[in-house]
Each structure stands twice: as structure tokens, then as C-alpha cells.
Amino acid sequence: MVPPAAEARRPGGAIGGDGATWLGRQRITLDACGSTNDEAARLARAGASHGTIVTAAVQHAGRGRLGRVWASPPGGLYLSAVLRLPLRSVDVPPVTLAVGIAVHDTLRALAAPVALKWPNDVVVAADHALAGRKLAGVLVEAQSSGPRIDAIIVGIGLDLDGGLPPELAAQATTLAALTGVTYPPSAVLERLLPHLEHWIDRTVAGGADTLTAAWEARMVPAARVRLVGEAGAPVGTALGLDRDGALRVDVGGQVRRVIAGEVVLEPLA
Numbered sequence: 001m002v003p004p005a006a007e008a009r010r011p012g013g014a015i016g017g018d019g020a021t022w023l024g025r026q027r028i029t030l031d032a033c034g035s036t037n038d039e040a041a042r043l044a045r046a047g048a049s050h051g052t053i054v055t056a057a058v059q060h061a062g063r064g065r066l067g068r069v070w071a072s073p074p075g076g077l078y079l080s081a082v083l084r085l086p087l088r089s090v091d092v093p094p095v096t097l098a099v100g101i102a103v104h105d106t107l108r109a110l111a112a113p114v115a116l117k118w119p120n121d122v123v124v125a126a127d128h129a130l131a132g133r134k135l136a137g138v139l140v141e142a143q144s145s146g147p148r149i150d151a152i153i154v155g156i157g158l159d160l161d162g163g164l165p166p167e168l169a170a171q172a173t174t175l176a177a178l179t180g181v182t183y184p185p186s187a188v189l190e191r192l193l194p195h196l197e198h199w200i201d202r203t204v205a206g207g208a209d210t211l212t213a214a215w216e217a218r219m220v221p222a223a224r225v226r227l228v229g230e231a232g233a234p235v236g237t238a239l240g241l242d243r244d245g246a247l248r249v250d251v252g253g254q255v256r257r258v259i260a261g262e263v264v265l266e267p268l269a
């Protein structure tokens, strides 16, 4: 496995400059909205350019995957970006992995001990008292007309300080709880954008193949996962990624590939 720091120093792998160049050139900053992904999708349909970002201080209908709710109290970062990329539909799922890496690296740079959980979660790393709790999620959606992708909407929710509903108390946490520092959403946004731009550029240049080692270096190691949706919902150990970004899981000595569907992390033994 490549440690994240070494990965970032590789030729062509460094995060360059002081900020992002194309990402966030156009910005829509809202006090509140339903979902920034919906706002970004609307802007994309109206012709918004590559790299346009939408942020909101609060979301009233923040969304996760599969119709789930993303709790979005004040103090968190809620961001969606419009991307116009030369990608095919099969190239879209790896974008989630790239965005996860960027969020992970941003949080690590702020001294938060985090790790990645396939496919779209950023959680507290295994060696911490709050291990496994989620503090960020990624929601990537595509707009297409036929086989052509018109726009990709990248949504990121990041818990910065407090305000989470009681029902998430046992499964979520915040950057402030992990580091003792309350960062304003705008400060985290500025730190996030260069990482995001870097990993998106890299995905476009090299596809999922170029992300695999970087993602594995940041994943929760040997996580126990349940293959919800498969007969008997078997439990296995996450091994890493295939070249296309699918998760490889050892179930009783047999390696299964998980492409879509839901994988639920079991508590580590």
C-alpha cells in the first residue's frame, strides 16, 4: 500500500499551487436550499460551465444515495459541483472514489484521523475511539442524453461542528469532535477545492486504474462488510479494489466483486 503522503509527492501527483484553477471559478452561495445537488443539476441543465460550484449554509432536503436523507444542520459544508467531463457512463462510478480521496486528504491535512469506506463514505480511522463513525459522504449523479453524459454533479456533505440529529449520535461525528477545532465551512471549502480538482483531473487522465492504489492506501483496512442484496447477506472482508473500482471482498475464502448495490460495514471484531 502507498501511504497517502508518499502518494501526494509522486511526480504528477502533487497538489499544485495555492488553490484550484478551474473548480469554483463560478460560485453560487446560498443561505439555504433543498439540496445543493438539485440546485447544481438545475444550473447544469441551464448551461452552467465546468467547475461551477453551489454551496448552502443549510439544506432542508439533503440527500444521500438511494433516497436516504443527509442531515444538513448549520455549521456543516454542503457543496455540489457541476463537471463537464469527457467520460462515458462506465467512468462515472470511479469519480466517487476520486472525490472520497480528496475529502480524505483534506481532512487528514486538518489533522483528522479518517479513512475511506467503499464506495462513498469518509469515516473515523480504526485506531481511534470513534472508529467507524461517518463524517462525510459523497453523492455523484450524472445527467445524460442517451449514451452521452452532459454533466456530472458531485455532491459532498461534511460534518464540521455539532447540530446532528440525535438518531445519528452513535454513527456520525464531526471534524470539531475529532480535532477540537471548529472550522468555518468556507475555510474547509478553500482547502478542499485543490484536492478535489487534482483528483478529478487525475481520474479524467487515467481512469479508475490510476485511483486504485491511492484509494486502497486510505481505506479502512480489512473491514468486515456484509453484502446486503446478495442471497443470505454474507459477511466478508474487504480486500481492496479491482482495476475498474469494484470492491473485492473475501467471503469464506472466495473473492467476490461488488460493483453496485449496498455494502454495509460490520463493527470490527
Ligand code: BT5
Pocket: 034, 035, 036, 037, 038, 059, 061, 062, 063, 064, 065, 066, 068, 069, 070, 071, 072, 077, 078, 079, 080, 120, 121, 134, 135, 136, 137, 138, 139, 155, 156, 157, 158, 159, 164, 168, 171, 172, 173
Ligand atoms: C451519502 O449517502 O453519504 C451521500 C451524502 C451526500 C450529501 C451531500 S450534501 C451536498 C449534496 N447535496 C445533497 O443533497 N447531497 C449531497 P449515503 O451513503 O446514502 O448515506 C446516507 C446515510 O448516512 C443516512 O442514511 C444516515 O445513516 C447517514 N447520515 C445522514 N446524515 C448524516 C450526516 N450529516 N453525517 C453522517 N452521517 C449521516
